[in-house]
Amino acid sequence: MTAIALRQIRKTYGSLEVIHDVDIDIASGEFLVLVGPSGCGKSTLLRMIAGLEEISGGALDIGGKVVNALPPSDRDIAMVFQDYALYPHMTVRENMAFGLKMRGTAVETIDRRVSHAADILKIQSFLDRRPAQLSGGQRQRVAMGRAIVREPSAFLFDEPLSNLDAALRVEMRLEIAKLHNRMKATTVYVTHDQVEAMTLADRIVVLNAGRIEQIGPPLDLYHRPASLFVARFIGSPTMNTMPVDVVSDGKETALRFKGKPLPNSDVGVHSIQAGAATLGIRPEDLTACPQDGAWFSGELAVAERLGSQTYGYVEIGEARMLTVEFPRGTPIKVGDKIHVRPTMDAIHLFDTTSGIRLT
Structure with a gap:
């Protein structure tokens, strides 16, 4: 069942169009x-769902009803903001109860919902404190609790973890995942952090300049990006990309890099036209090999040892750097000569002009 449907949604500011005909069906x-770089329109899109931004064109359907003209209070959604948006003069209990009081909800119901939300989020011990007496993570829990007590049909999160330090981001990410698993509520979450997107989402919408680049489960986007933009945006470290030439003798389709044939590079897709293309390879899909079988060779410029894995940055000429993931404990050092080749079924080819996937 579709809980929220966006049909040809557009947003304009005067003559400037920032959201272009977005279509998304969000299941109950x-x-x-929603993920993408700064300025891609993801927060604007979320605010249109919430009713905080006017929709310039198209239809927004929530629960089977078009809500374009409805105020935020009548859309049966609850939003968690980046800056928490807590009232500093109220206690945690009062902050969580405020929206319900404004709706005229019975005191007994308010007390029950606040107690239930505090129990879920483990914030019972500071219900009588004020926001200034709380840490960033505790304030974010309170903001989430204020949304939970509404018992809405959908939750909207606008970069809720961006103000937290790295360790707290991981902790709160787990809390949000556990909360969703427990409540099974429809959730739309905006972030620029693709790690958050990969670990939290059932599906990811990648936005670029107000347009949808790709929608799908996280691993689908990772293993089969539909465009060069998605390939470079999803994954950390990012996918290696470089210009190649596709050559064909009518029977096999192979690749050249800087005019040099790449060994055993039959890509197995004979419908690809000969010409320039962009090759994509993820760091973990490159393996050290003898020089005579290598696709790429160069000198190790930097080694990042992260404990569980090591990333090497290899200079392969013309100011081009190749990122390679090495197994833990691999004895490499700056200045070493590195020779690598990819796993063939893990290479990606993209049209150089449009960025659209070819393979």
Whole structure:
């Protein structure tokens, strides 16, 4: 069942169009993440769902009803903001109860919902404190609790973890995942952090300049990006990309890099036209090999040892750097000569002009 449907949604500011004909169906209970670089329109899109931004064109359907003209209070959604948006003069209990009081909810119901939300989020011990007496993570829990007590049909999160330090981000990410698993509520979550997107989402929507580049489960986007933009955006470290030439003798399709044939590079897709293309390879899909079988060779410029794995940055000429993931404990050092080749079924080819996937 579709809980929220966006049909040809557009947003304009005067003559400037910032959201272009966006179509998304969000299923009941789904955790959908909108991800993309700063300025791509993801927060604007979320605010249109919430009713905080006017929709310039198209239709927004929530629960089977078009809500374009409805105020935020009548859309049966609850939003968690980046800056928490807590009232500093109220206690945690009062902050969580405020929205219900404004709706005229019975005191007994308010007390029950606040107690239930505090129990879920483990914030019972500071219900009588004020926001200034709380840490960033505790304030974010309170903001989430204020949304939970509403018992809405959908939750909207606008970069809720961006103000937290790295360790707290991981902790709160786990809390949000556990909360969703427990409540099974429809959730739309905005972030620029693709790690958050990959770990939280049932599906990811990748936005670029107000347009949808790709929608799908996280691993689908990772293993089969539909465009060069998605390939470079999803994954950390990012995918290696470089210009190649596709050559064909009518029977096999192979690759050249800087005019040099790449050994055993039959890509197995004979419908690809000969010409320039962009090759993509993820760091973990490159393996050290003898020089005579290597696709790429160069000198190790930097080694990042992260404990569980090591990333090497290899200079392969013309100011081009190749990122390679080495197994833990691999004895490499700066200045070493590195020779690598990819796993053939893990290479990606993209049209150089449009960025659209070819393979």
